[in-house]
Amino acid sequence: MADKVILHVGVPKTGTSFVQDRLFNNPESLAAQGISYPADRHDAQFLAALDLMRLTWGGLEKQAAGAWERLASAVREAPGAAIVSHEIFGFASRAHVARALEAFGDVETHVVLSARDLVRQIPAEWQENVKHRRTVTYAEFLEQVRDPARNTTIGSWFWGVQEVPDILDRWGGTLPPERVHVVTVPHPGAARDLLWRRLTDVFGIDPGSLPVSTDRDNPSLGVPETSLVLRLNTRINNVVGNERYRQFVRELLVHKTLSRGQTSPRLSVPPEDYAWAAALCGSWVAEIAKRGYDVVGDLEDLLPAACLPWVDPDRPDEADVAAAGLKGLAAMVGEAARLRDVEIELHAVIKELERALAEARDTPSYRLKEKLVDKADSNLVARVGLGAYRALRGRNSRET
Amino acid sequence: MTSPAEERDLEAVAWSWIEHLRRRGTTTWREWAATGHPAVEPRWAVLPTAPQLEVVRRLAGSVCERSGAFDRLADLVLTTPVGGRGRVDPRLPGPGDSAGDRDVLEPRDLLRVCVAALARWCEANPTPPGRCGKRARRHRPWQASFVVDGCSPHAEAVRAALLAAGHAEGGRDPVVLVVGGPLEAMLAAHWRQRVATGAGVRWQQLWTGLVARGRLPGPVDLARLADRWREEHARVEIVLNADPADAVDAVGRILELDLDRCTPAAQDPVDTDLLRRLNQVLASKDPGARQRLLNGELVPLPSRSYREPLGVPAAHLGWALDQAEALVARLGDGPWVVHGDPRVVVPSTDAGLPRSVSADRTLDLALQVLLALEGGD
Numbered sequence: 001m002a003d004k005v006i007l008h009v010g011v012p013k014t015g016t017s018f019v020q021d022r023l024f025n026n027p028e029s030l031a032a033q034g035i036s037y038p039a040d041r042h043d044a045q046f047l048a049a050l051d052l053m054r055l056t057w058g059g060l061e062k063q064a065a066g067a068w069e070r071l072a073s074a075v076r077e078a079p080g081a082a083i084v085s086h087e088i089f090g091f092a093s094r095a096h097v098a099r100a101l102e103a104f105g106d107v108e109t110h111v112v113l114s115a116r117d118l119v120r121q122i123p124a125e126w127q128e129n130v131k132h133r134r135t136v137t138y139a140e141f142l143e144q145v146r147d148p149a150r151n152t153t154i155g156s157w158f159w160g161v162q163e164v165p166d167i168l169d170r171w172g173g174t175l176p177p178e179r180v181h182v183v184t185v186p187h188p189g190a191a192r193d194l195l196w197r198r199l200t201d202v203f204g205i206d207p208g209s210l211p212v213s214t215d216r217d218n219p220s221l222g223v224p225e226t227s228l229v230l231r232l233n234t235r236i237n238n239v240v241g242n243e244r245y246r247q248f249v250r251e252l253l254v255h256k257t258l259s260r261g262q263t264s265p266r267l268s269v270p271p272e273d274y275a276w277a278a279a280l281c282g283s284w285v286a287e288i289a290k291r292g293y294d295v296v297g298d299l300e301d302l303l304p305a306a307c308l309p310w311v312d313p314d315r316p317d318e319a320d321v322a323a324a325g326l327k328g329l330a331a332m333v334g335e336a337a338r339l340r341d342v343e344i345e346l347h348a349v350i351k352e353l354e355r356a357l358a359e360a361r362d363t364p365s366y367r368l369k370e371k372l373v374d375k376a377d378s379n380l381v382a383r384v385g386l387g388a389y390r391a392l393r394g395r396n397s398r399e400t
Numbered sequence: 401m402t403s404p405a406e407e408r409d410l411e412a413v414a415w416s417w418i419e420h421l422r423r424r425g426t427t428t429w430r431e432w433a434a435t436g437h438p439a440v441e442p443r444w445a446v447l448p449t450a451p452q453l454e455v456v457r458r459l460a461g462s463v464c465e466r467s468g469a470f471d472r473l474a475d476l477v478l479t480t481p482v483g484g485r486g487r488v489d490p491r492l493p494g495p496g497d498s499a500g501d502r503d504v505l506e507p508r509d510l511l512r513v514c515v516a517a518l519a520r521w522c523e524a525n526p527t528p529p530g531r532c533g534k535r536a537r538r539h540r541p542w543q544a545s546f547v548v549d550g551c552s553p554h555a556e557a558v559r560a561a562l563l564a565a566g567h568a569e570g571g572r573d574p575v576v577l578v579v580g581g582p583l584e585a586m587l588a589a590h591w592r593q594r595v596a597t598g599a600g601v602r603w604q605q606l607w608t609g610l611v612a613r614g615r616l617p618g619p620v621d622l623a624r625l626a627d628r629w630r631e632e633h634a635r636v637e638i639v640l641n642a643d644p645a646d647a648v649d650a651v652g653r654i655l656e657l658d659l660d661r662c663t664p665a666a667q668d669p670v671d672t673d674l675l676r677r678l679n680q681v682l683a684s685k686d687p688g689a690r691q692r693l694l695n696g697e698l699v700p701l702p703s704r705s706y707r708e709p710l711g712v713p714a715a716h717l718g719w720a721l722d723q724a725e726a727l728v729a730r731l732g733d734g735p736w737v738v739h740g741d742p743r744v745v746v747p748s749t750d751a752g753l754p755r756s757v758s759a760d761r762t763l764d765l766a767l768q769v770l771l772a773l774e775g776g777d
Binding site for chain 1: 445447449480481482483484485486487488489506509516519598608609611612613680682
């Protein structure tokens with residue numbers, strides 16, 4: 001039975017994929033430290049989050065049925081401390097949170113939220129939208145995010161997973177503040193492993209003890225690359241199914257091709273929105289400081305650094321987009337060639353199997369059986385006899 | 401902007417309002433909060449959200465002939481976590497909030513609440529094991545040999561009429577009857593079939609997908625169906641009528657059978673829309689229970705007179721007309737007999753025809769279904 005559960009509930013785009021990858025791929029090392037990360041597949045806790053909140057997610061929700069109960073059960077039975085981590089848990093309503101906390105029973109519960117300044121989060125979330133098939137322009141995205149009604153799909157999702165004080169209130173409202181941990185993502189230029197050390201400090205893990213990874217980073221794209229994927233979405237949405245989109249666009253094109261070796265302009269916030277976002281960050285910092293949470297890092301990290309040079313992704317440099325397109329096309333051709341080789345190989349296997357089947361059927365006894373089956377179509381006696389034979393034989397095949 | 405202290409006071413008043421609603425009260429929140437009420441102990445750990453409370457208020461104000469336990473229904477709605485996408489925990493407006501965004505609850509906010517409650521009810525009332533629908537009737541050798549194909553209210557009416565007259569599909573050398581009607585009616589039936597097996601696709605999304613793929617779905621492409629049947633059967637006949645009852649008459653003449661012209665009521669697209677929303681919440685769990693709930697098999701539903709046909713979405717009407725014209729040409733050129741006018745498949749361009757399912761209508765249905773649960777266990 002677990003004596004502690006650590007719930008890492010967000011926010012997206014704060015290194016959460018890296019964390020989950022390391023936790024999943026180093027179970028023995030975790031166990032040696034008295035910690036478990038209950039997951040029988042890499043996306044098990046993501047499916048549990050979908051199940052808890054009854055979210056649809058491009059068809060994956062069908063695999064999520066029952067995932068929450070399985071996770072909760074695994075957490076209850078885990079020895080020592082159990083870690084639950086997925087960034088969409090931040091979207092949970094108070095009622096969902098109550099259900100989640102109740103599921104873990106009477107165990108010491110900690111909530112961890114890794115947070116980054118809003119000026120970096122806004123373009124990152126838009127890019128995430130694009131990587132999930134959306135075709136909304138950056139200008140449209142900003143308009144919906146800034147709309148105080150927050151009643152659009154984009155607005156309601158963005159603030160549901162990004163409004164740090166509200167998420168902390170929903171998840172930490174019934175916990176003592178010392179069990180609510182805010183881990184700040186350092187500004188660019190800090191030591192590469194600083195965020196990792198902060199998180200492992202909260203989790204109670206030796207930062208050097210989880211070496212195995214599957215390179216499941218979620219690297220970001222630049223302006224022209226994001227624009228390219230958005231344009232691609234407008235062409236292929238509703239033509240390519242979600243599974244193939246994930247495989248070819250998100251994995252191959254985005255993660256393995258376009259995000260590597262980038263030098264293109266970075267996404268940022270337009271100057272006219274910077275002041276609004278910065279003010280909101282300031283109000284959040286003040287609110288978090290008031291509540292007495294355990295801050296791991298520095299709340300100043302949640303205030304934005306100077307605004308990056310603004311390059312409008314809705315009006316990108318077309319030469320840059322073309323260059324990204326060529327890079328992507330090359331990767332796709334390479335993959336198509338590889339898949340074609342696999343197809344040729346499979347055809348050869350099929351041909352061999354067909355040959356073996358034809359050989360097996362080219363026997364007098366089989367030919368006789370075929371004649372009898374044909375006869376049964378027009379001869380009642382033959383039909384009755386065949387029915388009796390099949391009933392005695394007890395097989396499903398109707399061929400003989 | 402409401403301060404934390406005002407939020408706490410607000411909550412105390414909200415709990416008293418909840419008790420009022422549970423007793424079938426219909427006072428609005430603004431009216432209730434404006435007058436003093438004695439403090440009430442919170443009934444639950446979590447205060448229900450504004451949409452949940454508004455749904456209960458509307459249920460309380462609806463006419464209901466049953467005398468059931470309304471508080472049980474209210475509790476179902478108020479204690480069911482609301483899943484899916486949308487604003488997280490929209491709260492009641494406070495004295496510091498001017499009338500505006502916090503007051504505005506759109507039909508989709510209220511629908512999420514209704515769907516969550518219905519989904520929870522479906523989970524608590526699963527399909528009993530062994531119940532997999534009616535067993536198909538067996539064909540008898542002395543009966544007419546036929547097969548009915550097609551995805552439309554017309555094909556359904558023909559099948560129902562034949563079954564009611566004691567005739568089952570099958571037999572040696574059957575005549576294949578491919579039955580169809582207007583394209584939008586066939587697509588609506590196709591949509592309903594997909595949703596009945598667990599899909600959560602919207603009407604507009606269905607059409608967007610078809611346009612992107614550039615062809616009609618197999619069960620609706622009557623010429624393609626007829627072609628496939630022709631590979632194995634010599635006699636394939638196509639039956640086309642605007643009215644399902646006329647399709648029944650036509651089949652009766654073809655098979656020389658006396659069939660009852662009475663046709664089953666067409667499925668309401670609003671039912672399909674509500675079912676698809678339930679599918680999204682319940683994922684793969686027991687689509688049968690949801691279908692049976694909306695069919696009125698689990699709980700008697702009030703009779704509804706609303707049965708409007710659903711037109712092709714305006715954005716895709718041009719494509720649908722092109723597809724229909726191509727289908728008309730193929731039906732006319734094929735090696736089969738056509739009963740009726742092939743132009744029946746051309747979709748309506750009537751400007752007054754609804755071309756999407758209104759969220760308000762789906763919300764009305766959801767509220768009616770919830771109310772019908774009031775008398776149930």
